[in-house]
Amino acid sequence: MTTRILLFLLLSFLPGGAPAAPAGPLPLELRPPTVGVMLKFDRQPAPAFLKQLQKDVAAILRPTGLDLHWEMVGAGHHPGAYDRVVVLEMRGYCSGLRSLNGEPPPEGGLPLGWTLINNGEVIPYAIVDCDQMARALAQPQLRIQSRQLLPSLYSRLASRVVAHELMHTLLRSADHHDSDCTRSPLRAVDLTREVRLRPNEVAALREIGRPSGTALAHVP
Numbered sequence: 001m002t003t004r005i006l007l008f009l010l011l012s013f014l015p016g017g018a019p020a021a022p023a024g025p026l027p028l029e030l031r032p033p034t035v036g037v038m039l040k041f042d043r044q045p046a047p048a049f050l051k052q053l054q055k056d057v058a059a060i061l062r063p064t065g066l067d068l069h070w071e072m073v074g075a076g077h078h079p080g081a082y083d084r085v086v087v088l089e090m091r092g093y094c095s096g097l098r099s100l101n102g103e104p105p106p107e108g109g110l111p112l113g114w115t116l117i118n119n120g121e122v123i124p125y126a127i128v129d130c131d132q133m134a135r136a137l138a139q140p141q142l143r144i145q146s147r148q149l150l151p152s153l154y155s156r157l158a159s160r161v162v163a164h165e166l167m168h169t170l171l172r173s174a175d176h177h178d179s180d181c182t183r184s185p186l187r188a189v190d191l192t193r194e195v196r197l198r199p200n201e202v203a204a205l206r207e208i209g210r211p212s213g214t215a216l217a218h219v220p
């Protein structure tokens with residue numbers, strides 16, 4: 001019995017077999033959730049920065065299957081329709097090529113990004129401070145040996161901060177844990193490592209924007 005079932009499964013994937021069912025849209029409950037990331041920039045970012053940021057954040061979230069769409073918020077802009085929408089306000093000048101000369105010394109805890117909370121609820125609005133990220137990299141204790149490394153370190157830091165804030169807003173949680181995307185504060189060593197989501201984080205992100213299990217049970 002097992003052999004026959006296996007054989008059937010194998011045959012159904014062989015080319016030239018029975019005609020495949022016509023391709024159509026996946027059932028709603030099987031489609032990856034769509035996420036619209038609305039970007040608001042204080043100043044026009046360096047084009048290379050924006051491209052790299054989108055690429056790096058997409059790579060971090062790839063295991064989740066989330067269907068990310070980036071949009072620039074501007075006058076007269078009409079955003080698309082998504083399962084979830086997050087506004088990401090990018091303050092300061094976002095560029096990996098900015099010179100760190102003359103950056104004022106960092107003060108206190110140096111917040112690089114934060115998410116807004118209203119009446120105890122995390123709302124889908126996060127702020128990332130591009131100037132603070134530059135100050136963070138200017139800290140002498142980081143001992144960055146080569147200035148040629150700065151653009152890639154800046155991009156890496158930016159993608160980590162954006163991914164961290166997206167975790168807060170998408171999971172509607174203000175909690176921090178000891179994982180690559182939920183750790184706070186970041187450590188210098190974090191910039192030398194690849195960012196990986198944990199399996200429980202991937203599972204939680206896959207569930208966003210879906211009806212609850214109870215609601216699915218009532219779909220005819």
Ligand SMILES: [Zn+2]
Pocket residue numbers: 164168176184
């Ligand atoms: Zn946080």
